[in-house]
Every structure is written in C-alpha cells, then in structure tokens.
Amino acid sequence: MPSFDVISEVDKHQLTNAVDQARRVIETRFDFKGADASFQLDGLVVTMQAEAEFQVTQLGDILIGTLHKCKIDPAAMELGDMTQSGMTCRQLATFKDGLETDVCRKICKLIKDTKMKVKSTIQDQQVRVEGKKRDDLQQIMALLRGEELDQPLQFKNFRD
Incomplete structure (x- = not known):
C-alpha cells in the first residue's frame, strides 16, 4: 500500500553552515566594525x-x-x-525539530476532513499517511503544502 511520512526537521549541517555564513557577514559589514556582535550555535539554539x-x-x-x-x-x-x-543584549533563536503533537493532530484532522480514502496515523513526531492510490497521496501533499501551519513540512519515504 503506498504511503509517505510528513515530518519537520532541520538539517543540522546546513544550520551550521548558515550560522558560519552569518558570522562572516558581520565580520565584513561596516556597521558592525569594532562592535562586539556574535552568533553562537549550541545544538538547535542560536544565541545572537x-x-x-x-x-x-x-x-x-x-x-x-x-x-x-x-x-x-x-x-x-x-x-x-x-x-x-x-x-x-542577547536573543535566542530556537529551531523546531520534529512535529509537535498539536500540529500532528491538526494534520490528521485536515486529512480526515477531505473525506478521501487515506489513513493517517501519528508516529512519535511524524504523521504516516497511507492510501490505495498514489494520486490520493499526491493530493494530500498538495493540500498540506497549501496550509498555513506553524512549522515547515517535508515529505519523506514515499513508497509504493
């Protein structure tokens, strides 16, 4: 039976690259010349x-x-x-990794409201969507892309 997983994750390697690039930008900007400004990355938390x-x-x-x-x-x-x-002055930027339970429930409710022949289940910090037709699954993906949720979504493990 075709299925896919709805997840929300941040690539830690790309996050490290983004913070390093931001450090280089403030080193070269004229308005930060001589200022004590910095970025520090600790796991998924960036301290500015x-x-x-x-x-x-x-x-x-x-x-x-x-x-x-x-x-x-x-x-x-x-x-x-x-x-x-x-x-x-200091400000923390925390990155969300994994779907929160409320967002998972909201996704399942959206899928159920479509009345399509698909089944959605919450598995830890992701939602598994299963259906008999690939077209139905692709319509669900399009629906979720169009929704305004608090987190960015990715679709993984699309299987036949």
Whole structure:
C-alpha cells in the first residue's frame, strides 16, 4: 500500500553552515566594525549577542538571509525574548525539530476532513499517511503544502 511520512526537521549541517555564513557577514559589514556582535550555535539554539537592541535585530535579519541561502525555512525558527545584561543584549533563536503533537493532530484532522480514502496515523513526531492510490497521496501533499501551519513540512519515504 503506498504511503509517505510528513515530518519537520532541520538539517543540522546546513544550520551550521548558515550560522558560519552569518558570522562572516558581520565580520565584513561596516556597521558592525569594532562592535562586539556574535552568533553562537549550541545544538538547535542560536544565541545572537550584540551591544544594542537594534544590532541584535539586524543579526536576526542576517541570520534569516543566510537560512534562505542554505535552504532552511525560517518558519522553523522561534525567536525568544531579548534580554539585556550590562552592556550586551542577547536573543535566542530556537529551531523546531520534529512535529509537535498539536500540529500532528491538526494534520490528521485536515486529512480526515477531505473525506478521501487515506489513513493517517501519528508516529512519535511524524504523521504516516497511507492510501490505495498514489494520486490520493499526491493530493494530500498538495493540500498540506497549501496550509498555513506553524512549522515547515517535508515529505519523506514515499513508497509504493
């Protein structure tokens, strides 16, 4: 029976590349000359640090630009609150890896509402969709691509 998995994951290697490119950008930008601005990657959390709030905001824009270049959807990034301690401002950008349970339920409900002859099941942090016809599965993929969910979706393991 044909099936595929709906997942949401961030390629950690590409994330490392995006952060490294963002570091190079701030090293060469004139408005950051002599400023204490940096990016630090720890797992799936990027810490943006600078001397002023507007610089941290600019660091966020630079990071989003480099994410696009590395083909990572910025919707996977969740910005935290800006904190200030002494002379530095800091903001955390956390990347979501895996579908949250609420999003999985929402996907299953969307699929069920189509009344198509497919079955969706939640498996850990992904949704498995099974059906008898490949065309039905492709219609479900198109439906999910068009929906506004909180996370970017990828489709893996398309099998006959």
